[in-house]
Structure formats: C-alpha cells, structure tokens
Amino acid sequence: MVNLFHSFSKIKPQKVLVVGDLILDTYTVGKVRRISPEAPVVILQVQYEENRPGGAGNVALNLVSMGMDVAVLGRVGNDEYGKNLLEALAVEKISTVGVVTQQAYPTPVKNRVIADNQQIVRVDREQVTQLTEQLEKQVIEKVSTILEGVSLIAISDYGKGFITKTLMSAMIGRAKELGIQVIVDPKGADFSIYRGANVVKPNVSEFYAAANLPMDASLEQAATRIFETTQSEVILTTRSEEGISLFYSDGKREDFPVRIREVKDVTGAGDTVLAMLSCAAANGLSIAEGAQLSNIAAGIAIERFGCARITLAELARRLLYEDVSNKLFDEEHLPTLQEALKGRRYATLEVSGQQGLTTPIFSAIRKLGQRDNWDLLVYVNDLQPCNEFIDVLSSLHEVDYLINNSSTLQRLCANNSREEVYIIVDGKLKKGVSCLGEKSIVG
Structure with a gap:
C-alpha cells in the first residue's frame, strides 16, 4: 500500500472540467404518521423540499467540497427545472459557461420522497434525447476555450443523450493535444465512444456488459476486451463489497478492499469515486493512490443518506482513524x-x-x-x-x-x-x- 498520508499532502486546488448529463435531484422530506383511508399507502406530511445538482452535477458538487475549482459542460431544458438546476450550480460557484439549453428537451429530474430518513419512493421525469447537431457543434466550439487552465476532465455519462461519439472524439482529441488527462464514468455497453480516454471507470455490471461476457467470466478476460475497445491506459472497476480493482494496459492488476463501517445508502457512491479519483489525478497522484482515496471517500458516502458530499476534512479524519496503528x-x-x-x-x-x-x-x-x-x-x-x-x-x-x-x-x-x-x-x-x-x- 502506498503512503496515503504523503499522497494526501499533495492535494491542492486544481481546475477540473466535468462533462456529462446534468440532472436535478429534488428531495421531498417529511414524516409518516398514518395510512391513507383511500388505499394501502402511507401519507407523507411534507416538512421541506430541496433541490440539488445531480448526475454530472453531483460529481461537480463533490469536487467543490474537495476544494477544486469546477466548471461543467452539459445541457438543460428550457424549463423551470433547468433554471433551478443552473441556480443550484451557481450557488456552489460552479462555472456554467459550458451549459447549453436545448429546446423541447425536458431537464431530467429525480424526486426522492423521504420519510424518517428512509426513501419510500423515487419519481423520475426524464426523456432520453440526443443532442441536436446544432447544439453538438456549439458545444464542440466551446471546448478549446473552456479547457484553458484545466488540469483534468471528468466525464460522467448517465445515458441521457448529451454524450455523443462526435463530442467525445473532439473532447478527448483536444485533451490529448493539451496533455490533459480524461477519466470516464461510462454508461451502456458501447465503450468505443470513449476511445482514447486515460481511465475508464465502469461498475462491475457495466464492465462485463461492455466486454460482452457473462458475469462468471474472468475479470482479466473482460479487461482485455475493453482495452481493445477503448485504448485506455487504466480500467478501474467498482465491485460493491469486493472493493475496487485496477487493470493496466500492460497486464498488471491491483485490488483494494472495501472500507465501510455501515451501509445506509449507496446513492451517488459512483459519483464520489469519480470525484475523488479526478481530484487525486489532477494533483499528480497515481491511479493507485486515487483508487485507495476513492475507496475511503465512497465508504464515507454510503454511510450517509442521499447523495453525500465528501470534504477533504472528512477524508482526513477517516484516513487518520483507519491508517494509524495508534493515535x-x-x-x-x-x-x-x-x-x-x-x-x-x-x-x-x-x-x-x-x-x-x-x-x-x-x-x-x-x-x-x-x-x-x-x-x-x-x-x-x-x-x-x-x-x-x-x-x-x-x-x-x-x-x-x-x-x-x-x-x-x-x-x-x-x-x-x-x-x-x-x-x-x-x-x-x-x-x-x-x-x-x-x-x-x-x-
């Protein structure tokens, strides 16, 4: 294991660009005291409602909490939800100059209904819509300008249609010219659209689906196929209770066990891993160092309810707690x-x-x-x-x-x-x- 205390000391503010599907997370929070006389369902007495950036926006939130200077490249619809999402990003001082508005596109919304710290239902409003050619061209034209001063690009694909093969080709190609690392959290089974990214970070289900292999196939066999498709340097796969596994293009493999005290809610854990990994890589840490810090950050995140934002102070306290033999x-x-x-x-x-x-x-x-x-x-x-x-x-x-x-x-x-x-x-x-x-x- 690398010296994580030495690694942690290197983390300083860096500019990170988050590219991907922006979603508005809304929370309706209240208490349940009785069952409805109309049907066998509970009645929620609403106490408050809250809006938060979700999807790629949640990755951006975590990066801000880790002290990074963050800009987003994405889209919203011309609706009230889109305005609320932009306002929520602005409150966090996240640059939205790269956000475009697409007509006839409803801003994706995930409304979580919470009672006594338990999610009782989630209501999704979304329509998978491809980026129009005109907007795609407009976004690509923004790339060179928005990449000025950027240390790393984090791509968060939620499969809502913003991430296209043409956009990825332009983004990753320009990043290579500028020497900027690209880390991708993919969606779907076609990883060819991320070809050339430095790091691809699927969960284990996406990992096997992209390799077109059954879940009982060897991880190494799946990794080999994905390397052929993506030409990436590293594949990082999150494996739930099995922790994190790293596969390198030279055949090397590293495994890091899960570091969790108590699981309360896995919502947004993948976003936390992407954010921590991006934070580490932007500061020149190795992927192995970033993976270990991400493991700790994700462990903190799933001990909380909802999409948790992890700060460096919280990460430091957990690191001290876990990795020092005494006090x-x-x-x-x-x-x-x-x-x-x-x-x-x-x-x-x-x-x-x-x-x-x-x-x-x-x-x-x-x-x-x-x-x-x-x-x-x-x-x-x-x-x-x-x-x-x-x-x-x-x-x-x-x-x-x-x-x-x-x-x-x-x-x-x-x-x-x-x-x-x-x-x-x-x-x-x-x-x-x-x-x-x-x-x-x-x-």
Whole structure:
C-alpha cells in the first residue's frame, strides 16, 4: 500500500472540467404518521423540499467540497427545472459557461420522497434525447476555450443523450493535444465512444456488459476486451463489497478492499469515486493512490443518506482513524491532521508521562473528552515518552490525537486556531498559555 498520508499532502486546488448529463435531484422530506383511508399507502406530511445538482452535477458538487475549482459542460431544458438546476450550480460557484439549453428537451429530474430518513419512493421525469447537431457543434466550439487552465476532465455519462461519439472524439482529441488527462464514468455497453480516454471507470455490471461476457467470466478476460475497445491506459472497476480493482494496459492488476463501517445508502457512491479519483489525478497522484482515496471517500458516502458530499476534512479524519496503528501522530501525518482539524473545535491538553497515567491526568482527559462536538489533542511533553503510557492514552476513547513532537505541534498551531489550551498544575486542570511557551509545564 502506498503512503496515503504523503499522497494526501499533495492535494491542492486544481481546475477540473466535468462533462456529462446534468440532472436535478429534488428531495421531498417529511414524516409518516398514518395510512391513507383511500388505499394501502402511507401519507407523507411534507416538512421541506430541496433541490440539488445531480448526475454530472453531483460529481461537480463533490469536487467543490474537495476544494477544486469546477466548471461543467452539459445541457438543460428550457424549463423551470433547468433554471433551478443552473441556480443550484451557481450557488456552489460552479462555472456554467459550458451549459447549453436545448429546446423541447425536458431537464431530467429525480424526486426522492423521504420519510424518517428512509426513501419510500423515487419519481423520475426524464426523456432520453440526443443532442441536436446544432447544439453538438456549439458545444464542440466551446471546448478549446473552456479547457484553458484545466488540469483534468471528468466525464460522467448517465445515458441521457448529451454524450455523443462526435463530442467525445473532439473532447478527448483536444485533451490529448493539451496533455490533459480524461477519466470516464461510462454508461451502456458501447465503450468505443470513449476511445482514447486515460481511465475508464465502469461498475462491475457495466464492465462485463461492455466486454460482452457473462458475469462468471474472468475479470482479466473482460479487461482485455475493453482495452481493445477503448485504448485506455487504466480500467478501474467498482465491485460493491469486493472493493475496487485496477487493470493496466500492460497486464498488471491491483485490488483494494472495501472500507465501510455501515451501509445506509449507496446513492451517488459512483459519483464520489469519480470525484475523488479526478481530484487525486489532477494533483499528480497515481491511479493507485486515487483508487485507495476513492475507496475511503465512497465508504464515507454510503454511510450517509442521499447523495453525500465528501470534504477533504472528512477524508482526513477517516484516513487518520483507519491508517494509524495508534493515535500518536508525527510530521508525516501533519498535512492530514491539519485538514482533519480544519473548522473543528478542539482542546489541547499538555501532560507528562513521567509518573504514568495519574489520577489528575485521567480526570482531565475524561472532563475534556466528554464535550459534544469537540476533539481532544493530547501533547505528551516528554523527550522519550514511555510506550506503555502512549498505549494507555491511545486506548482512551476521549483522546482523539496524540503528539509528542513540539515542532509538529508548532506547525499544527500555525495553521489551526486552537479554541482552548489546558495544563495540569498541582493536580488541577487549568486553562493555560500555549504549550509552546518558553517554559514547558507538565502535569
């Protein structure tokens, strides 16, 4: 496994272009208290309704949450839903200069009806309509201009008709001329329209369908056929509980197990993978690094209800939780820890382990660790802390992070404003000055 902490530290804002089918996701949320007297169905008492960008728009939302500068290339209909979709994108500061309006085309809408955090029905309004030749030409004319400053192109095909062979040929061809990577989340069984893309990312059903093979055929055999069709460099296939598999054009294969705590809703998980993979690749990370980060991001997404937006801070916290053997962090983890604490309220407690876990230290940790929505960072102010002391502190669920390197703490403090600092004086917990003052106070 690559060092994901080192990989994570490389992620910076980049410009990403998302190309694909724009959908309006609407949510009707309420409570169910009784059954209808008219039919054996529930009655929903609506509490609120909400509009969100869906389809390729959801990929764009996730990229924005990951700190990327995002533009979209897609279409809407000349209707109220189209206006709502453009407004929702604008609120997120997603550039829509590449969005065209097609007459007589209804903007696709997916309305999810939610009761007590359970989806009880989804109502779709859509009509698969091919892009008109005139609009296709108009979109292609936008390509060169819209690609200025773009680090990566993410193509999200939902099969609604915007993605055409002519458009893909022009887009991928121009991207190759400019040295821009293209990652495709495909739809349907004909992957030839994505020919030349760097990475193709089907789910396992699409993977076998595109290879025209039964589901019990070998993955390698299917990958070989898809490489012949797409001439891509890498195929990434998401395999549900089997995790993610990477196939390279040179025959190499890598597998990454799923990383999930609890499955609540798989809606939009594929969009999360595409967004994280694009974010990673735009920052120069390898596809293997991007796949592992995508696995973690998707794991977070499906633990939530609806189309979840994953932030780098959330990814950092999960990465720290899963990939550190104990809670002791050093310079290697610093960028990830800084991101994890961004926007969080937390307290720093300075202690010494010279006398072990004393009652004052234990009591202080219990008191500080019981506050809701606060993280507790414990600074162990010993040159060579006892391993047993570190292990005991790591075992306490109230302790979120441990640091025993003053330079690490100093750099952390420079980028994060700590809410409170605590020290132990004469066995009592007191608010103190910075742990990095000229005099080191231990308890």
